[in-house]
Amino acid sequence: MGGHARAAVFLGDGTYEVREFPIPAPPAGGAVLKVEAVGMCGSDVMQFHGQSHVPGEASPVIPGHEIVGRLIDVTPEAAANWGVAEGDRVCVDEIVKCGRCASCLAGGTGLCANLQLYGYTMGPDHDGGLWGGYGEYLRLLPNTHVMKAPDGLTAAELTVFEPLANALNWVTSVRVGPGDVVVVQGPGHQGLLCAAAALACGASQVIVTGTGADSLRLKTATALGAHEVIDIEAEDVVTRVGELTGGRMASVVMDLTPVTASVRTALDLTGMAGARIALAGLKHFTPVDGLLTDLITLKNINVQGCAGSTPGSMEQAVRLLADRPEIARTMAGTHVSLDTIEHGIALLERRAAGEDAVHVSLVHAG
Template sequence: MSGQARAAVFLGDGTYEVREFPIPAAPPGGAVLKVEAVGMCGSDVMQFHGQKHVPGECSPVVPGHEIVGRLHEVTPEAAAGWGVAEGDRVCVDEIVKCGRCRACLACGGGLCSNLHLYGYTMGPDHEGGLWGGYGEYMRLLPNTHVMKAPDGLTAAELTVFEPLANALNWVSSVRVGPGDTVVVQGPGHQGLLCAAAALARGASQVVVTGTGADGLRLKTALELGVHHVVDVDAEDAVARVGELTGGRMADVVMDLTPVPATVRTALDLTSMSGARVALAGLKHFTPVDGLLTDLITLKNMSVQGCAGSTPAAMEQAVRLLADRPSIARTMAGTHVTLDTVEHGIALLERRAAGEDAVHVSLVHGD
């Protein structure tokens, strides 16, 4: 296959380059994707600065794991196995397991010994280099999990499928259900989608907390349908949740902030019996000062670490966007291009003067 494709390469030292690569051919049993859009997230910022946090992560790398595009070339094996054809728009699961190692074959699964993650584990010198969504094209391995995208949404809007899959997995893991009061701390795009996922699971009351700098994000939370938002710079979150619940407090607290102190707040926000806390916001390995573990014991509380999604959650996310496209449209956010990647990073790091975004997508041109 002839032609050139551009891609952003993160060098791992706070810089990046836009390079040209040959448009790849499909690997045996796989496909080539023409990437239309890829969501940008906080883990991309970590990669930008060379901070590694997933197994096998490499640097430099063509990043991007919230991937939506059209199938450019599909081998017969992939077409039959995936139920797709050339030209189909698909959402791509970034996790690729080999399906043959001991962990993959074990009952209940485990960490694949040959795990690949698009946008993380294969560098620019690995078999053509185009293995992440910041490239205009990318190879898809035979064991890739792809899902046909629903109609009626743009590629950029659809990129929220991946963080939504995380959110759906996490609300399931802490058993959010009808009758629950759920508090989400941190209204970044992942926190907002956790709120949307809690609503989809039938939570009776969803509250999102943020700071005075989160005006746009708290407004978006209300547009998603949450019942209340709390500006923690203006009022005490624990007292406010107490008012909203008649003193019963939250059944589930989901902590999505990068601030260690919110872990303490999460424990204070919970009800006195059987509450669940989901810790999903990375604190960059900073200890939590003043953590009172006795609260976990005395409140009979469950604390769950939450990272990543599952294939089932990916499928569920795509179905939910088909059923409730307003989630994707509300979360559409801001778009950048390969020529303005730096602006996208600035938005993620919240250093774009006078500007904020609920979600950032890198959109490739025709």
């Protein structure tokens, strides 16, 4: 194909470089994607600072795992196996399993021995270098799971498919359904999409909590359909949830905050007899002080760790965006470019003076 592509390389020390790479050829049985947009995530910020949290994570790295783009060079094998053609816009699952190790052959319930993740595990010196969505092009391995994107949404809007897939996996893991009162703690883009996922699963009441600094995010929660929002700095959250639920309290609490205090609060927000708590917000390995485990026992609470998506939840997320494109439009947020990545990072770290965003997408030039 020839030519060069730009990509941002995170050096793992709070700095990055924009480098040029040759536009690659597809790997055997794979394809090349022209990346149109990639969602920026809190885990990208961790990579920016050199904090590893997935197996085999590379540093330096071209990050970016919420990837949407158009296929421009597709091998016949990929076209047949994926059901796609050149020119198709697709959403890319970042998780690539080998399909041949003991875990994969047993049904994939364990950790693939040869796991690769776009934006994480293959560095800029690995086989052409372009393995993350912060690059203008991306090599796609033959075992990649790609999904045709629905019409009517921009590439930047579609990038929420990946965190929505996480959210749908998590609400399924804690069995959200009709009759459930769901409290979502933490209205970042992942928490907001957990609220949307809970509503899609038929939750009877969805309540989203945040702080005084979360005004935009709480307004977005309401726009997504949340029944109530609570500023925990202005009201006692436990008392208010009790009032809103007629004393029933929550049957499901989803904790998406980065602070440990929310774990203790989650226990107080649950009702008796079989409530479920989903722990999905990373606390940067900080211990939870004052955790009363007797509450877990006496309330018979099921505490579920939640990380990542499944192929099924990826497919479900893309279908949901096709059926309810207003989710993606409501979450559209702010766009940056390769030349303004620092602003995107500042938004994610919540240090952009006077500005907030419910989601940040890096949009590549056409």
